[in-house]
């Protein structure tokens with residue numbers, strides 16, 4: 001399936017099966033804001049629980065926090081967000097559409113990359129097994145020219161961004177002859193910096209004094225609580241603070257469904273370390289976070305590291321874990337070595353000491369920080385991208401049919417077990433099924449379903465990713481056995497009612513994920 005169709009399919013599936021709805025849909029929606037439906041909220045909660053358990057429950061040296069969305073406005077001055085949390089924007093004067101200037105340039109680079117990919121494909125076809133891609137890319141004159149072109153554009157983009165040189169960025173857009181995809185014209189405004197923070201006003205203070213920001217990252221709530229947490233939990237360095245919560249950014253380009261939202265949720269962990277030890281911990285968290293993703297079944301070909309070309313103002317090293325979304329490899333999670341930048345700035349602007357007394361070296365210092373930061377919504381999109389599949393399966397009558405199946409890891413599935421009476425209109429079956437459901441619901445997220453033929457009910461459970469279906473039939477009434485159907489293998493087995501919980505628990509329990 002073409003990438004674009006795959007993406008459209010995924011969005012449609014999310015809506016049809018109650019995972020994600022456009023916010024305020026009855027009013028034609030609010031752009032880049034989404035609501036999670038009944039199955040969506042279960043899946044998202046399971047992803048958040050998995051993250052929380054792997055950070056807080058599995059690490060004695062990481063503790064949790066839930067800080068407020070509103071913070072003292074000086075927080076954002078100290079963190080650099082008031083002055084530097086900007087995206088370069090450009091408007092097209094004919095369509096009145098607004099774009100991120102850097103994204104226009106990145107898209108131009110992607111177009112050139114596509115030309116390279118096309119040449120490679122053609123050559124692959126021509127040379128068959130003999131084809132050496134590396135040699136081809138480095139020696140073919142047209143491909144080498146394209147590669148050099150990309151490198152030169154990347155360099156100019158990086159330089160103009162790090163020097164905050166907006167005229168240079170505009171020049172790059174003009175040199176690349178980039179046209180507005182909407183109007184087709186090149187009638188651009190100058191490039192301006194646009195601050196991404198949403199602001200609001202405190203009720204009892206007028207003007208600038210009362211200006212509040214909706215936090216653009218959860219991180220700063222962790223920094224300003226660093227000493228409160230350290231002292232109350234008596235943690236010694238190195239130790240971490242984890243937090244899950246909403247963040248808000250007034251994104252200029254808000255496309256790609258839940259990939260880039262204006263209101264989203266982050267799962268962030270700040271790991272406080274001795275100065276000089278940050279690179280050791282940076283490497284540790286890079287590896288640990290990659291393993292976390294792979295435990296969910298995400299493969300080597302779906303994930304990759306991407307070192308930052310441009311370091312943020314607070315970082316001395318930074319890498320993204322990128323995932324292959326239906327629109328290509330994009331950032332899923334960031335791992336940043338943030339030095340002592342944030343704590344030092346909060347110390348400076350608040351006038352309060354934010355230092356740790358290290359008994360081992362008998363010295364006080366501002367700790368260094370390694371951060372892991374992932375969007376819960378992006379994680380959701382990655383899980384759905386990986387899981388949503390169409391496959392050909394044998395029918396009951398020996399023919400073949402296609403099914404849509406959501407092959408989520410069983411431990412994060414929104415419904416863990418569905419209980420289905422074979423027939424709806426036989427009270428003895430529905431009563432027996434209700435009895436099984438009422439027992440299982442104490443241990444698992446269960447669903448009882450008696451509507452439609454059994455085959456259609458199986459398909460519905462496949463489409464929401466339920467790993468197990470239990471069917472109650474006439475044999476159940478005689479010998480207390482049921483059929484258990486496994487989503488991925490489609491295997492059906494006859495087991496005793498008392499065995500259900502053990503079998504289901506083995507696959508849907510979080511332990512298999514956490515023991516990775």
Ligand code: GAP
Pocket residue numbers: 216217218219249251258259260261262264265266268331332333334371373374375376377378
């Ligand atoms: N505290 C560091 C920080 O916020 P970031 O790279 O700007 O770093 C971290 O964001 C993660 O938050 C990203 O990797 C992404 O998963 C998620 N994220 C950022 N902006 C987002 C948006 N507009 N919509 C959805 N998720 C977003």
